[in-house]
Every structure is written in C-alpha cells, then in structure tokens.
Amino acid sequence: MRISTVTMYEQGVSAMNRQQQNFMDVGQQIASGKRVVNPSDDPRAAARAVSVSQSLAVNAQQESSRVTARNSLSQEESVLNSVSDAIGSAKSLVVQAGNGTLSDADRESLASDLEGAFETLVGLANTTDGNGTYLFSGYQDNAKAFSRTDAGDAVDTISYEGDQGVKQQKIDAERLMKTSDTGTDVFMRFSAGSEYIAEADEGNTGNVTFSGPDVRDADAAGYGETFDISFNGDGTYDISSSGAGFADQTNVAYTDGETIEFGGMALTLEGEPAAGDSFTVTPGGDMSQEQASLFKTIGDTINALRQPVETDADQAALDNTLSTASRKLDASLDNVLTTRASVGARMNELDALDDVGGNREIAYEQTRSDLVDLDYNTAISDYMLSQVGLQASQKSFADIQQMSLFQFLN
Template identity: 55%
Template sequence: MRISTVTMYEQSVGSMNRQQADFMHLSQQLASGRRVVNPSDDPQAASRAVAVGQSQAVNQQFSDARVSARNALSQEESVLNSVSDAVASAKALVIQAANGTLSDADRQSVASELRGIYETVLGQANATDGNGHYLFGGYQDSSAPFVSSGGSVGYEGADQVRKQRVDASRDMPVGDTGRDIFLSVPSGSGFVASQGGPDSTSVDGGNTGSVTFKGPDVIDSAVASASGRYQVVFSESGGDTTYSVLEQDDSGTWVSAGIDGEPYDAAGTTVEVGGLRMELKGQPADGDKITLGPADEMNTDLFKTFEKVLSVLESPAETDAEQATLSNTLNVAMREFDASLDNVLTKRASVGARLNELDVIDSVSGNRELNYAQTMSDLVDLDYNQAIAEYSLRQVGMQAAQQAFVGMRDLSLFKYL
C-alpha cells in the first residue's frame, strides 16, 4: 500500500495540533486551578457544580439578610434600653412627688422634669432605623407611629410586625410594634386600682370625695389568678356611708359580687374580694367608685400614665378631695410604671433571644458553607500533583510529535534533487 506524502504531512500536523491542544488545556487548568474548565471536561461534575453554586448564592443571601436583621434588632435593643431607663427614672420621680411634705411649687418642679422624660420616651417611640423605617411602626412608614394631639398620644402605626427571611425555614420578626411596647403590659403583672370607672378619662375618675386606697394586694393567689375586674361603689344615706362590690361578667355587665351595703368606716376599712385586699381610708362621696383588676385589663398605655401624673402634679392639691386624687394617682402610677417597665424588659429579652438565634444560625450557615466549598472543590478543583505530572508528559509528547514531523519531512525525494 502506498501512502502519499500529503497524507503523512496531514497526519503529522494533526498529531502536533492534538498534542498542542491537550498541552494548552492543561495550561488552562493549571492557570485557573480548576479541573473542569469547560462543561465538556466533565458534564456530570459541571452540572452538580451549578447546583452547588446556586446553593452557595442562596446561603450568602440569607447571610446578608441576617446582617440586616441584626442591625435592626440591635437598634431596637438600644432604644428599649433607653426607654427602660426613662421609665425607671419616671417612677423615681413619682416616688419623690408622693412625699407629703412637698408644696405645689415643688411638685411643679418634679412635673417639669417628668415632662422631659415623657418627651424623651415619645421621641424614642418614633425612632427610625436610619433608612426611613420607624422601629415601632410595623409596616407603616408614611408617618410617625405615635402622634401627640390635644395633650394625649395616639398610636397610628400598623399592628403587623416586619419579618425577615434569615434562613430557609425561618421568618424572623425584626422589630416590634409600638402597641406591643408602649400600650401593653405582660399578663401576670399584678393588680391595679383606679379612681372612678374603668373608662373614666378624668384624673379623679369623677370622684368628689376624699377616699384613698392602698393595694390591691394578693392574699390568695389561687383565687386571684382567676379574678377579673371589681368595683367598689360607695353610697350615703342618712349620714351613714356603705359600700358594695360589683364584678364584671363575661358580657361586660357589672353585677353584684356578693358584698352589698357593708358599713364603711372613714378611719379605715378593709375590702377583700376575689383573693385581693384593699385598704380604704377617708370620706367618699355618694356615688364614688374605685375600680380594681388585673394590670393587663386596666390602663396599659404608658403615655396615658405619664399624662395623668403630669396633670395631677401640675394642679394644686388644696382640698381633701384634691389631695386624695393626688395620692391615689401617684400610687396607681407606680404600679403602672412597674407593669410598663416589666413589659419593656420582656420585649428587650425577646430581642436578645432573637439576636442569639441569629448567632446560632450564622454558625450553622458557616458549617453549611464549608460543606458547599468542600463539595465544589471535589467536583471542579484541580489535583496539582496529577496535573503537573500530566503536563510534563504532554510536553514530552508534543516534543516527540515535533521530532517525528522533522524526521518525516526529511524522507521527501525532493531532498535528493
């Protein structure tokens, strides 16, 4: 069989080209550090690498989301810390104002300081996160969540909490609503009493007598745990003062609690109902009322507590009725500030728990990222020892092909012409 010179040349050139292509491919692998430079190098590994890369990208997105969530929660924790300090300072001022030796001018001075704290708390309630989002406004960003109007503060924020997807199966609240922080108290915060009916808007609750109260104190926790709201109603007939106790049923109607027309002694009377005890003193007027119940069913508005304390401190206390209103209001405010402070501290603890959870998720995510990186390395990374050995072998092969071409070229008959 005769093989033409052209065929030999073509085969020799093709062999050199293949060796050069393999040599170039190995050079690309060594330069990039990747075994799979093109999908054709290992289609199955390339396909799996795409899936692992997508998982890595998703994991990174969750990591970025956790950074955002941590920033928001850290800012909220800082604000709640300031609010708890402010409420504690307010209670200290109320205790100071309850000193019976203070004059009206002294109480005015205390009220001035308390008003500063009130404005501070209102400012903190309308704090933003630096991106235009109100920390305690929920999904409401068009306006401040708390608006002061006519001497009172109203909540205009949303009741839905912002959430952030911080992991594949975890939607984490990255804030709390203003209603949960400033207009609520935790259940089990004890019991509170107030002058007048439960819906009274005036400081004295409509009472005109000089009766004062202490308590309510729990004397039977088992009974008190199931207690609702009660109302002590005073009646006067023929110079004798009596009292009756009503309780609120499930429909909101006040019905007798089994204590009706009991004699009242202005020097001191003890009322026990629903596992609770109250100490009453002073002379009530006909129709005066005292309402008591669980703290979470009475006034839960922190700003309203500030407002009624400011109102009573900024007003003179000259008559017996005014002094009774001052004493009762300050006693109730202490308990309400305690309940509000407990609520703020509870929410702050919840924020801390979420920050701790983010740390745990970060740790798990870090381990997951290491697993992804290891899997990706196993799929596409280059074994340098093997690649360098093959690189040297390909280099020898290419040189051999070149030498063979030189030898084949010298077999041409034209060399002898």
C-alpha cells in the same frame, strides 16, 4: 498498502494538533486552578458545581439578611434601653411626689421634671433608623409612630398612628424573624400576667384612698377578673364583677382603714367615701391600650401634680393618681424589659445562625472544590507528559517527512 505523501502529512499534523491541544488544556487548568474549565471537561461535575454555587449564593443572601436584621434589632435594643431609663426616672419622680409635706410649688417643680421624661419618651417612640424609617410604626415606614394633640393647659394627648404590622426578615431557609415591634406593643400594653392595678373614678368627691391590691390567693373564685367597688352613701359598698366566677357582694359595711378581700386579693381603704365614689381593680394584662398607655399614665400624673391641693378630697385624688401611676409604670417597665429580652433572644439566635451559616459555607466550598478544583500534583504530571507527547509527535513528523525515494536518487 500504499501511503501517499499527503496522507502522511495529514496524519502527522493531526497528531501534533491533538498533542498540542492536550498540552494547552492542561496549561489552562494550571493557569486557572480549575480542573473543570469548560462544562465539556466534566459535564456531571459542572452541573453539580452550578447547584452548589446556587446554594452558596442563597447562603450568602441569608447572611446578608441576618446583618440587616441584626442592625434593626440593635437599634431597637438601644432605644428600649433608653426607654427603661426614662421610665425609671419617671417612677422615681412619682415616688418623690407622694411625700405629703410637699407644697403646690414643689409639686409643680416635679411636674416639670416629669414632663421632661414625658418628652424624652415621645422622642424615643418616634425614633428613626439611618434611612429615616420609624422603628415603631409597623409597616408605615414614613409615618411617625405617635402624634400629639394639643390639650390646652393639660399635657398633650399622644396617639398611635402606625399600624399593627410586624416586619419580618427571612434569615434562614425555614426561619422568618421579627425585626421590629409595634409602638402599641412597647408603649401601650402591659405583659400578660401583670399585677392587678386599682384606679379611682375621676368623679369621686370623697377622700378615700387605697393601697394595693395585693394577691392573697390566686386560686380563689373570680381571680383574674375585673372588679368594681362602689359606695352607696349609707356606710356600705358593693363589689361586683362581670366574670361568672365571682359572687357579687352587696351592702357590705365599710370601716375606715380596713382591708377588704375579694377574688383572692386584698385592698386597703382609708378615708370617708361619698355616695357614688367608685374604684376599679383590673388585671394589668386585660387593660385597654388607652389604659395601659405609658404616655397617658405620665400625662395624667403631670396634670394631677399641677392641680392645687386645697381639700382632703384633692389630696386623696392626688394620692390615688400617684398610686395608680406607680403600679402602671412598674407594669410598663416590665413590658419594656420583656420586649427587650425578646430582642436579645432574637439577636442570640442570629449569632447561632451565623455559626451554622459559616459551617454550611465551608461545607459548600469544600464540595465545589472537590468537584472542579485542580489537583496540582496530577496536573503538573499531566502537563509534563503532554509536553513530552507534543515534542515526540513533532520529532516523529520531522523524521517521517524526510523519508522519500527522491533522497536516494542521484
């Protein structure tokens, strides 16, 4: 078979090109540190590496979401801590105001101090984050959570202006977490299971005061319902409830200083009632937002402290207001602490998910490394081998091109 000179040149050049390409490919792998530089190097591994990279990107996005959620919860936790301190300060002032030896001037001084706590709470309720977003407005980011209405000589009325939307953040593949709480949940609600709270009707004209109520039997008929106690003016009173589990008591003889029992509770009454005087005993968890409003509780107390005490009825009204306020402040504090505990639990969950996400990232990185990263020992060996192959093809080509009959013709 005759082999032309052109054929020998073409085959020699083709062999050198193949060897040089192999040499360059291995050199590129070593330079990049990747075994799969182009998808064509290993299509299956390249496809799987893309999928793993997408999983890594999703994991990184979830990590970023957890950072955002933690920042929001940290801000809320800090505000709730300050709210707890303000409520504690207000409760201390209310207890101090119950001292029967205080004068009107003394009570006015306490009212001023209590108004300071009131303003502090309003400011905390309208706290914003670093972006100007109100923490407790629900979805109404740019609206103040609470607005105030001038009540003349009385303390301003505070109203909630946000909505009931609760912001959520996707912090893991199957986990949506609340990153905020609404203003009503924090400042205008008592936790379920809160103690009973007694309130005197604003129109009472007698001087009856109450203490309690205290729970005697949580399994008694009617326990958990709202009760109304009304005086008939003839030395008797009625106890009624809208619930079906309690049998109303009517025309019960009243004795000054007695402890009356109903629905598993006990309430001590002292003083002389007037016809039409009434009291309401309500489970804390069943109170309306207006009744449970922390701002209304403190505002009513300030207004009561600023009223001069001239008669026994005035003193009774003040004592009853302070007693109710004390119970409500306790219930408000319990609610804030419950919310704060919930925030802490969510922050702990974020820490746990960070650990899970970190382990997941390590696993993804290892999988991607196994798919596309370079084994330097093998690569260097292949590099040296391809270099030898290239040199051999070059030497072979140089030797073959010298093989010609013309070299033997003289």
